[in-house]
Amino acid sequence: MVLKEARILVIDDDLDVLTALRLLLKPLVKEVVIEKNPSNINFQIENSKFDIIILDMNFNGLVNTGNEGIFWLNKIKEKKPEIAVILITAYADIDLAIRGLKEGASDFLVKPWKNEKIINTITSLLEAKKSSGSKKKTHQVENSEIIGDSDAMNAVFLKLKKIAPTDANVLILGENGTGKDLIAKALHENSNRSRMPFVKVDVGSLSSSLFESELFGYKKGAFTDAREDRKGRFEVAHGGTLFLDEIGNISLDQQGRLLTILQNRVVTPLGSNESIPIDIRLICATNIDPTILADEKKFRKDLIYRINTVDVIIPPLRDRENDITILSKHFISIYADKYNKGAISLDSGFISKLKKHQFPGNVRELQYVLERAVIMAEDSVLKSDDLVFSSIERTTTTNSIPTTNLDDLEKQAILSVLEKNKGNVSKSAKELGITRAALYRRLDKYEL
Structure with a gap:
C-alpha cells in the first residue's frame, strides 16, 4: 500500500496537534517526524526525504495572520517543489487557505479535522505522486481532451482536480493557443454542474451594444431588430458554467456592467424591468499579461477579485x-x-x-x-x-525586399501586427481597422 511507504513531516507549534497527528499516522506510514519550530524546516527537508509536509498556517507571534504559513510554504516549494504540502487552518481562514493553494499547496485541512479526512487526503496525494512518477497518463483529468505529461502540465492537472468540484470562480491565464478553452471545459465536466449547460462567450469580440444583448438578453421591441424575446448567456447558463473568453479585452464600462451582475446575481434583459436570478459558476480566460490586469486604469480591481478566486496559469x-x-x-x-x-x-x-x-x-x-x-x-x-x-510561424524580418504589390503589402501588415500583439486576433483586427471575421478571412486567403 502507498501509505505504508510514506514519510511525513508535521510542522506546528502546538504540541497537542503534533502529538495527535503523530499518534494517528505512526501506525499507517513508514515515518512521521514532528517539528515545533518552523525555523528548522530547511534543516529537516535538506537532511531527510519527505513525501508530504503537513504545515500549520499560524505560529505563535504578536499577530496571527497566516502569512507565516504562506512564508514557510514558499520556502518549502523553493527548496523542494516535489514535496506535497497540506495546510492546516481554522475555518475562519478559508480564504487564506485558498491563497495557499495558489502559492503551491496541494490541499488544506480545517480545524477541527476528521481523522478519516486526513488519511484520505494523504492517500490521494501519494497515489497521484506514484502515478506521475511511474508511467504517467497523457490525459490527467477525466472527461478532458487535455494531453500532457510534463511537470508543468502535471501541476496544472493537480490544481484542476482540486478546484473543479468547487464553485470557485476561476481565471485562466495563458498565451494564445495554449488550450484555455479546453481547461475551462475540463473544469465544467469535472464539477457538480457537469449535467447542466456549459456556455462560452467570446466577450473580447463583442461591441458595447452586443455585449449587453448577448450576455443579458432582451425583450421583443427593445431595439429595432429585437423581433422576439431572447435569453442572454447568463440566463442560458443558469445552473451550469459560464465561460467568458478574452475577458482582458473588454472596456471599463463593460467591466462595470459585468461587476454589477456578479455582485447582485441577477440580470435584467434589455427592454425589461424584471430582474432574473442567476446561478452560474464563472470561468474567465485571457491572454493578457497579468501586469496589465493589475493596472486599474485598464482593469477594475474589484472585478479581478470577483473573477479570480483561483487562477490557473497554462504554460506555453x-x-x-x-x-x-x-x-x-x-x-x-x-x-x-x-x-x-x-x-x-x-x-x-x-x-x-x-x-x-x-x-x-x-x-x-x-x-x-x-x-x-x-x-x-x-x-x-x-x-x-x-x-x-509557414511565414506566420517564423520571425518576420525588416530586411525583406520592398514590394508594391497590394496583396504582399497587406500580408506583411497582417504579419507585423499579429507579431506585435503576440497572435491576439482581436487586438490585431482592431489595430488594422477591420473585424475579427475579416481578419480571419485574410488569414485564410494568405494561408497564414
Whole structure:
C-alpha cells in the first residue's frame, strides 16, 4: 500500500496537534517526524526525504495572520517543489487557505479535522505522486481532451482536480493557443454542474451594444431588430458554467456592467424591468499579461477579485518540451485518419526539429504544422524535411525586399501586427481597422 511507504513531516507549534497527528499516522506510514519550530524546516527537508509536509498556517507571534504559513510554504516549494504540502487552518481562514493553494499547496485541512479526512487526503496525494512518477497518463483529468505529461502540465492537472468540484470562480491565464478553452471545459465536466449547460462567450469580440444583448438578453421591441424575446448567456447558463473568453479585452464600462451582475446575481434583459436570478459558476480566460490586469486604469480591481478566486496559469508549449512528442503523435494520428493517409510515424529528426522551434502559437500552431505535414506527406514516415513552418510561424524580418504589390503589402501588415500583439486576433483586427471575421478571412486567403 502507498501509505505504508510514506514519510511525513508535521510542522506546528502546538504540541497537542503534533502529538495527535503523530499518534494517528505512526501506525499507517513508514515515518512521521514532528517539528515545533518552523525555523528548522530547511534543516529537516535538506537532511531527510519527505513525501508530504503537513504545515500549520499560524505560529505563535504578536499577530496571527497566516502569512507565516504562506512564508514557510514558499520556502518549502523553493527548496523542494516535489514535496506535497497540506495546510492546516481554522475555518475562519478559508480564504487564506485558498491563497495557499495558489502559492503551491496541494490541499488544506480545517480545524477541527476528521481523522478519516486526513488519511484520505494523504492517500490521494501519494497515489497521484506514484502515478506521475511511474508511467504517467497523457490525459490527467477525466472527461478532458487535455494531453500532457510534463511537470508543468502535471501541476496544472493537480490544481484542476482540486478546484473543479468547487464553485470557485476561476481565471485562466495563458498565451494564445495554449488550450484555455479546453481547461475551462475540463473544469465544467469535472464539477457538480457537469449535467447542466456549459456556455462560452467570446466577450473580447463583442461591441458595447452586443455585449449587453448577448450576455443579458432582451425583450421583443427593445431595439429595432429585437423581433422576439431572447435569453442572454447568463440566463442560458443558469445552473451550469459560464465561460467568458478574452475577458482582458473588454472596456471599463463593460467591466462595470459585468461587476454589477456578479455582485447582485441577477440580470435584467434589455427592454425589461424584471430582474432574473442567476446561478452560474464563472470561468474567465485571457491572454493578457497579468501586469496589465493589475493596472486599474485598464482593469477594475474589484472585478479581478470577483473573477479570480483561483487562477490557473497554462504554460506555453516551449516550456513543455516533454509534451511535444505525445501531442505530435496524437495529432498525426487524427490527421492521418482524416486525410486517409494510413499509419504515419515520425522519425527522430522530425521530432528534434519540432523541439527546436519556439512555437509562438503554442499547441494550436503545432496542430496546424502537423496537419500540413500530413497533407503534404509522400511517405509513411515523416522526416525533418517534411516539417515546414509557414511565414506566420517564423520571425518576420525588416530586411525583406520592398514590394508594391497590394496583396504582399497587406500580408506583411497582417504579419507585423499579429507579431506585435503576440497572435491576439482581436487586438490585431482592431489595430488594422477591420473585424475579427475579416481578419480571419485574410488569414485564410494568405494561408497564414
